[in-house]
Amino acid sequence: MMKVLRNILNHKPSSMDINSTSDKKQTYTSWTPTETEDISNIENNTNEYNDDNLEEKINLDEVNEFKEKKSESEGTKLETKIIDAIRLVYDPEIPVNIYELGLIYDIDISEKNDVNIQMTLTAPGCPVAGDMPHWVSAAIESNVDEISEVNVEIVWEPPWSTEMMSEAAKLELGYL
Numbered sequence: 001m002m003k004v005l006r007n008i009l010n011h012k013p014s015s016m017d018i019n020s021t022s023d024k025k026q027t028y029t030s031w032t033p034t035e036t037e038d039i040s041n042i043e044n045n046t047n048e049y050n051d052d053n054l055e056e057k058i059n060l061d062e063v064n065e066f067k068e069k070k071s072e073s074e075g076t077k078l079e080t081k082i083i084d085a086i087r088l089v090y091d092p093e094i095p096v097n098i099y100e101l102g103l104i105y106d107i108d109i110s111e112k113n114d115v116n117i118q119m120t121l122t123a124p125g126c127p128v129a130g131d132m133p134h135w136v137s138a139a140i141e142s143n144v145d146e147i148s149e150v151n152v153e154i155v156w157e158p159p160w161s162t163e164m165m166s167e168a169a170k171l172e173l174g175y176l
Contacts, residue, residue, distance in 0.1 A: 078146055082107055082115060085143035089135045092128055096172050098136070102164025105155060114149045115140060120160045129154065 133152035
């Protein structure tokens with residue numbers, strides 16, 4: 001069938017296909033295959049797209065890539081919501097949110113929308129070291145509906161420094 005369609009598309013009109021008359025009207029004649037255009041296999045080609053070989057016709061890699069991109073964009077939207085929630089938490093001694101300060105090291109979102117966060121503090125002796133993970137967890141849980149569970153872990157490696165702050169935080173604190 002594909003061969004017949006290809007031949008039809010490649011068929012060049014002849015003088016018999018379109019006839020012009022002197023009063024600018026055109027008459028059309030039907031197309032008939034030539035000797036070189038094989039139409040005897042049309043019935044044999046009807047199952048060309050059956051379920052058994054459909055995978056050959058569809059590029060499964062392209063389908064999977066599309067699904068991954070869709071999933072990534074959905075994950076990116078969720079991560080953006082989480083970051084926006086974290087930006088609501090401020091270090092009590094510094095007038096900048098903890099995300100811009102560079103205290104959040106990692107945000108991991110599972111397929112079940114459980115969130116695991118690794119964060120640090122500006123100093124090991126920070127007076128709110130016991131409270132800040134709860135503030136982060138509460139900010140996410142109260143502002144992002146899609147989340148199932150939030151776990152916040154304080155880590156000390158690498159140690160925090162002012163180089164970890166965003167440009168906005170550095171500008172706000174007079175480092176730029």
